[in-house]
Amino acid sequence: MLTIIDKYILKRYLVTFSVMMLLFIPIGITVDVAEKINKILENKVPIGKVLSYYLDFVIYFADFLFPIFLFLSIIWFTSKLANNTEIIAILSSGISFQRFLKPYIIGAIIISLGSLLMGFFLVPKASEGFNNFRYMYLVGNGRNEMRETNDVYRQISNTEFIYVSNFNQEAKTGYNFVMEKFNKEKLVHKITASSIQWNPKDSTYTLFNYNKRIVGELDDKIETNPSKNIKLKFELDDLTPVVYIAETLTPTELNKFIEKEKKRGSANINTYLVVKYRKYSVPVSAFILTLIAVSVSSMKRRGGMGVNLALGISLAFSYVFLDKIFSTLARKSDLTPMLAVWIPNILYGFLAIILLRNARR
Structure with missing residues (x-):
């Protein structure tokens, strides 16, 4: 049963995450338009295709930067709670730090399920439209490079x-x-x-x-x-097959495709496996990043929210950086794809445990 405090924190969690997405996506679109407008005009791309591309771009962009949006939103509103001494008041009332985390965990479950469903059904279609448009109109000699x-x-x-x-x-x-x-x-x-x-x-x-x-x-x-x-x-x-074929398939289609490519002796099996395992690892990261963000921002610090945000941005971008590094290693080396995909979650999982212990003190 959720208490008034639980509902208050859960609402702030979901609303702040949604607002963060709505704020950054238009910025991403603006930057992308400024970068690609010359190519779009040069190739005389129909306005309908451009609008369809940016609809796919929104989904593709949101999925790619999902960990950063989530981390920053939790850092932001939890730091405000700490600065307003609301967290001190909650813990002073007899609520344990572990119980304080309950609405955060519920929020992480909601976000994870949303991310999982997006990765299964919306992102593959958006990835197909996004990459098709990019190779057809934006990349030099892209029609040959897409395969x-x-x-x-x-x-x-x-x-x-x-x-x-x-x-x-x-x-x-x-x-x-x-x-x-x-x-x-x-x-x-x-x-x-x-x-x-x-x-x-x-x-x-x-x-x-x-x-x-x-x-x-x-x-x-x-x-x-x-x-x-x-x-x-x-x-x-x-x-x-197109180089991004794995990104455009649902899990069932991807499993069948991987089995078929294994029989054919494809050299790109690791690339396809990385895409498969990331569909499951990214939603799990919502829990890990939530715990880290709460641990980092639940304490009132000198310098206020700025210190927490700086630390949060550093941790969020380092997570994305590690994710890209190990995904590339899985594609280009003998590193096992499943291990490569889960290493960032494993490392940040240990970090979350350490930070939680410090936060409880």
Whole structure:
């Protein structure tokens, strides 16, 4: 059962967080417009697409800076409570510090559930719209950069592997194509072509300078053709998925996509796993950051709120910085993606325990 004090603190928690979001998002939009207006005008982007982009931008921006918004909002209103000696009055009435944290924990649960639902359903769609617009209109030669186009290697079945040295998305053409089929560890046949082109009308591929070598026990059979139309067991998007594909998928879709990419021997599995695990680690951070923020700001300090805000901003940005550092390490090194994603929460979890012990004293 919530007391009047609980409701008062919970209301301040949620209202301050909402106001902080509403204050910073327009600033983010203003900065983004100032940076990109020349590109938008140069490419004559329709106003409808621009408005749709900034709707997606709001969701994408809010999700990305969620820890900072949450941390600063708690620091702000808790520091005001401390400066007005409201916290001293609450604790002097016989309420323990642990009981004082109850409305903060409830607020963290509400924020965490909201963040989890956003990450599952709203953020994937917003990420797709945000990145599509950015690569289509804002990034130089972005249509080619939005996909993996160099040294594309895929396993399309349990026994078949394909490779192209370069893929041109606009021409739907790959170069230096190789396809190999194995029986256990023995090569069955190998197909090579100088280029491979997708035919959308009948969903076939045309191989130019086609060469097929069938490996026999005593001798090999070789088949050549200037060009040949064949059906292959992969689609164009499977050959060159967009670089941000994992961000645009719901958890169920992402799990299926990761399993499919593992079978294909994709080199980007760690990138996809980082996106998957962050969907769960970011909501948990709401609890950890809430405890740290309350511990830091519940004491009245010399210098007033300024000291608490400075400390809060430093801790919030260091959390985001660590999150980015370890996410990048997971993508580029042998560091386990799950461990990399959870390290910031683990480190700040220990920090929260230490600060809570000091605050109780």
